[in-house]
Amino acid sequence: MRLTAQQRDLSSTLDALFRDNPQPLLLVVANPELRVLEGNRAAADLYGFTPESMADVRLADLWAEGGQCPSAEDLDAIASSDLDLGTVRQLGRDHEVRFVRLSARRVPVEALLGALTDPTAVEAARQAPSWLLALLDVSELEASEARAARNERLYHMLAEHAFDGVALLASDLTNRSLTARTAEALGFRSLELAGRDRRDLIHPTDRKRFQEVIERLEGKHGEREAITYRMRDSRGRWHWLEGTITNLVDDPYVGAFVLAYHDITERMRALDVANELNSQLERRVEHMQALRRVDMAITNAVDVGLALDIFLEQVQSLLKVDAAGVLLFDQAAQTLQPAAARGFGAEPARALSVPLGEDLAGFAAREQRTVYVQDLQEEPKWGSVVAAEHQASYRAYWAVPMLTKGQLQGVIELYAKRAFVPDAQWFEFLETFADQGAIAVESALLFRSLERSNAELQLAYETTIAGWAYALDLKDEETAGHSQRVTQLAVRLAQRLGVDQERLVHIQRGALLHDIGKMGVPDSILLKRGELNAMERKLIEQHTEYGRDLLQPIEFLRPAIEIPYCHHERWDGEGYPRGLSGEDIPLAARVFAIVDVYDALTSERPYRHAWTREEALDYIQRESGKHFDPELVEVFMEMIRDGDVPV
Numbered sequence: 077m078r079l080t081a082q083q084r085d086l087s088s089t090l091d092a093l094f095r096d097n098p099q100p101l102l103l104v105v106a107n108p109e110l111r112v113l114e115g116n117r118a119a120a121d122l123y124g125f126t127p128e129s130m131a132d133v134r135l136a137d138l139w140a141e142g143g144q145c146p147s148a149e150d151l152d153a154i155a156s157s158d159l160d161l162g163t164v165r166q167l168g169r170d171h172e173v174r175f176v177r178l179s180a181r182r183v184p185v186e187a188l189l190g191a192l193t194d195p196t197a198v199e200a201a202r203q204a205p206s207w208l209l210a211l212l213d214v215s216e217l218e219a220s221e222a223r224a225a226r227n228e229r230l231y232h233m234l235a236e237h238a239f240d241g242v243a244l245l246a247s248d249l250t251n252r253s254l255t256a257r258t259a260e261a262l263g264f265r266s267l268e269l270a271g272r273d274r275r276d277l278i279h280p281t282d283r284k285r286f287q288e289v290i291e292r293l294e295g296k297h298g299e300r301e302a303i304t305y306r307m308r309d310s311r312g313r314w315h316w317l318e319g320t321i322t323n324l325v326d327d328p329y330v331g332a333f334v335l336a337y338h339d340i341t342e343r344m345r346a347l348d349v350a351n352e353l354n355s356q357l358e359r360r361v362e363h364m365q366a367l368r369r370v371d372m373a374i375t376n377a378v379d380v381g382l383a384l385d386i387f388l389e390q391v392q393s394l395l396k397v398d399a400a401g402v403l404l405f406d407q408a409a410q411t412l413q414p415a416a417a418r419g420f421g422a423e424p425a426r427a428l429s430v431p432l433g434e435d436l437a438g439f440a441a442r443e444q445r446t447v448y449v450q451d452l453q454e455e456p457k458w459g460s461v462v463a464a465e466h467q468a469s470y471r472a473y474w475a476v477p478m479l480t481k482g483q484l485q486g487v488i489e490l491y492a493k494r495a496f497v498p499d500a501q502w503f504e505f506l507e508t509f510a511d512q513g514a515i516a517v518e519s520a521l522l523f524r525s526l527e528r529s530n531a532e533l534q535l536a537y538e539t540t541i542a543g544w545a546y547a548l549d550l551k552d553e554e555t556a557g558h559s560q561r562v563t564q565l566a567v568r569l570a571q572r573l574g575v576d577q578e579r580l581v582h583i584q585r586g587a588l589l590h591d592i593g594k595m596g597v598p599d600s601i602l603l604k605r606g607e608l609n610a611m612e613r614k615l616i617e618q619h620t621e622y623g624r625d626l627l628q629p630i631e632f633l634r635p636a637i638e639i640p641y642c643h644h645e646r647w648d649g650e651g652y653p654r655g656l657s658g659e660d661i662p663l664a665a666r667v668f669a670i671v672d673v674y675d676a677l678t679s680e681r682p683y684r685h686a687w688t689r690e691e692a693l694d695y696i697q698r699e700s701g702k703h704f705d706p707e708l709v710e711v712f713m714e715m716i717r718d719g720d721v722p723v
Contacts, residue, residue: 095127100185100211102135110135110147110207119211122185186212241317241339244332247325249290262309279306279314290333293323304340316344380404383516384416391488391509392418395502398470399491401461403430403437404517405484412437412487414461419491422466430460437461437487440475444484446506449473450495461489471495476506478514485514541588541633558675563587565671566639566664568720572711573667579635583664586639590668593623593640620644620653638662643669648702659705666705670696670712673703689716 094101100119105111115123115130123130123138188210241262243251262277278286282305289301300322306314319337324330388400399419403412411431414424432442437460440447449455452473458464459473472492478485488510498506566587570580594602597619601612608616623640627633642656642665649657677692687695693716700709715721 100213102130102209102211104135104207104209108147112138122211122213184214186214188212241319241335241337243335244330245290245321245335246332249287249333262307262315264310277308279308282306289321293321293333296323297326299323314341315339316341380517381416384513385418387509387513387516388416388418391490391513395490395505395509396492397490398493401459401489402478402486402513402517403441403461403489404486405441412441412460415486417461420462420466422462424461425463428460435460436473437475437489440477441484441487444477444479446477447473447475452491459489459491467491469493474506476510478510478517480511480514480518483518485517488513541585558679559588559590562590562668562671562675565675565721566668569667569671569708569712569715570664572715572720573663573708575663579664582635583639583667585633586636586664587668589623589627589633589636590639590643590672591619591623592626593619593621595626596622617644617652638664639668641665643672645669646703647705651703661705666708670704670708673699674712 094103094114095116097116098118100122101116102119103113103115105113112130112133112135115125115127115133117127119125120127120130125133189207245251286303286305289303293299293301300320302318302320304316304318307317308314316339317337318340319335322334322336324334325332384402388402391397392400397419399417401417401420401424402415404415405411406413406429409429411429413430414426414428417424430438432438436447436449436455436457449472451471452458452467453471455473458467459475470491470493472490472495474488474490476488476490478488490506563584567580567584570583575583594616597616601608601615604612620641620643624637627637627640639662641653642662645651645654645656645661645665646669647658647661647666649655674692674696677687677695678689680686693713696704696709696712700706
């Protein structure tokens with residue numbers, strides 16, 4: 077048939093469209109073998125042919141191994157009999173056509189099938205093909221589908237294994253869905269939890285926090301917040317859960333709050349154990365510190381009252397009681413005497429004596445065991461450390477005997493406004509404190525006894541010293557009362573100079589004993605009325621050395637030797653026994669030298685009348701810088717002018 081010019085132009089255009097089309101195209105001859113009449117460049121590239129070598133290839137040769145190439149009858153069945161040019165039918169995904177590259181890898185493709193029945197659609201020189209196959213490479217599509225399937229499997233694996241539980245919560249917080257593992261972990265079947273409000277499984281104290289997290293996340297797509305809470309399982313046991321809630325309500329594929337969590341019950345139990353151990357350790361440390369403070373109180377106690385105040389402060393603080401008191405045991409009277417109280421707002425009932433065996437404290441003391449009363453208001457007997465009217469607000473009560481080496485020292489009374497049952501550690505602390513309290517009482521009483529003995533011994537020392545001085549005064553009637561007067565003057569002058577109390581005691585003793593060495597001087601010389609010769613004067617001057625030798629072996633009098641040994645030294649170095657001068661002379665001796673001369677001059681003697689005060693002061697002023705320390709003379713003058721002298 078001769079083609080018109082228009083037909084030829086159309087045919088030429090169709091050829092160009094077929095040849096240069098970027099989509100692979102095959103012209104297939106409608107015969108039983110379904111041979112390829114022609115393929116365009118894109119088809120040749122897909123299969124690894126040149127365009128020329130595509131001709132006469134069987135369609136079955138292009139089919140992947142294992143695939144079933146459709147026959148001409150199959151294609152006829154797919155395409156309707158009235159297909160014309162430009163009308164195509166897709167071999168759908170249910171009838172996926174898979175081809176293979178001959179020179180490379182397998183490539184999945186889909187085909188669009190079209191029937192060509194108009195012979196004018198091609199050049200007249202060619203046989204009119206029956207079918208046109210347009211091929212679409214779907215390898216990327218299949219890869220995407222494979223990735224999606226893999227991600228879906230991965231999500232399910234993570235949901236089942238990466239977390240202990242994953243659930244999707246609807247906006248009303250009902251369980252829209254949850255993993256099987258989540259339900260199993262709580263002892264439920266999935267169907268038992270589906271559609272159920274999850275809040276009824278949450279611990280009552282955690283529900284509000286759970287609801288607040290949901291409310292904060294509402295309207296915040298993709299936002300996530302951590303949460304820790306407790307959930308009940310099917311057996312009523314509480315599990316600690318830690319995880320996150322993510323708002324994916326607006327996600328078209330999720331449409332829910334995603335709850336993912338781990339079960340941390342064992343970790344929380346371990347933490348509770350660690351916290352309890354830490355609390356016990358802290359209480360132990362607090363206990364040891366309290367005992368240390370009590371020990372220090374015992375060591376430094378100067379009286380029982382102070383030791384007991386410190387002791388009760390530690391008892392009340394550590395044992396967490398509202399009030400406490402101590403009754404001391406009077407062994408002679410066989411009674412308990414209230415001695416200290418803390419927390420009552422009232423003083424101890426000191427006028428009360430509790431015989432052993434009477435009242436709660438007396439019973440604890442007699443039986444030497446702790447008495448515990450759960451409700452003091454229901455008990456006919458009361459505590460004894462304070463009056464009964466001050467015990468009306470207390471319920472729990474303990475009376476604990478304080479023992480040292482089996483000997484009763486007293487009773488501790490503890491009061492609490494609430495009824496409670498202490499643990500073993502509390503009782504351990506209580507027993508330890510009772511022991512420490514007993515030691516505190518014993519130590520304080522011992523200290524008081526030693527202090528009393530020391531005071532008595534001190535008084536005996538002072539009385540002995542005063543007796544020696546008095547004996548010396550009696551030995552020489554001319555100097556009667558001299559030792560007492562000069563002692564008082566020396567102490568007053570030393571006080572003006574700022575001498576501390578400890579040194580004042582030694583000055584007082586040294587002044588009383590300033591002439592103690594005269595006990596070694598024969599009476600014939602000491603009491604001689606006439607003038608002494610050189611030998612006699614030398615002997616009497618030795619009384620300073622006798623005084624030193626007499627006092628040196630007595631340890632508590634050793635610091636007082638300065639006055640008996642050096643009170644006859646002179647500022648100008650002309651004195652005895654060593655000829656000391658200036659500040660080499662001990663201060664106590666320089667002080668005493670002034671008052672000794674002043675008292676001697678103003679006292680009556682058989683061989684002269686007493687000097688007036690002005691005469692004596694004038695003499696001392698003249699001897700300033702020679703016999704006496706000039707600075708001390710000035711202070712002495714002020715003292716006399718101020719009238720600061722003993723009466």
